Amino acid sequence: MKTLRALGLSLLLATTALAVTAHEVDPKIAEAAFAASDRPAAQVERDAVRKAEVAFILHHVKSGDRVLDMGAGQGYMSYLLSSAVGPTGTVYVQNPQGWVDYYKMAGALDEMKAKRPNVQVVVAPFTAIPAPLKSYDVIVSSMIYHDTYNEKGQDALAMNKALFGQLKSGGLYIIVDHHAPAGSGTTATNTTHRIDKKIVIDDLNKAGFLLVDDEDILSHPEDKRDLNVFDPAVRGKTDRFVLVFKKP
Structure with a gap:
């Protein structure tokens, strides 16, 4: 597979053909x-710091798709996905209740629903996300997979098996997260908010997903992977991995 090297949005969308993508993407969709x-x-x-990530994800989404945005916060990615799937698609914006309460998200989520009719807000634990009426086409986990290990009652295998059942055959599960030092497992998920990439791959493989793409478009080798991702020295410039899994 070709690796996306350029970080410019237009170059990402205009010059790269992804082997796991079955449709052509109009760069104007991302621009809009x-x-x-x-x-x-x-x-x-x-x-400014997320265009490369978003461009990659939108490259895997098309009009009419049903997309689950996991741990969506106040909807940064959700707004962009909403535009990409258009009026015939749906974006399911999921957060645990504890996040909604602690970060006072309710107002922002209500505002997004009012602005975007193709958005559905889902407040549920990661391990108990309700199944949609029709299977998801794409699941997105943007820099929050490590957080699922910090939730009470976390069971990665149960969570991922449930998502496997809710995704259509051939559907994609895209995970972006912050690199922890290799071999560190899950020890940094609640300290520096990072996770060992191998853990993520093993988790998804155990649930039945196939890894179809492992990108380094968000690589920052100067990041020593030891600082908290919110530290001003590395915030927005952490060394991140981008993984694409497929349901056979």
């Missing part, structure tokens, strides 16, 4: 998603 006038200003400010 970023340019949407109803996006909160605080989210627009984050585009």
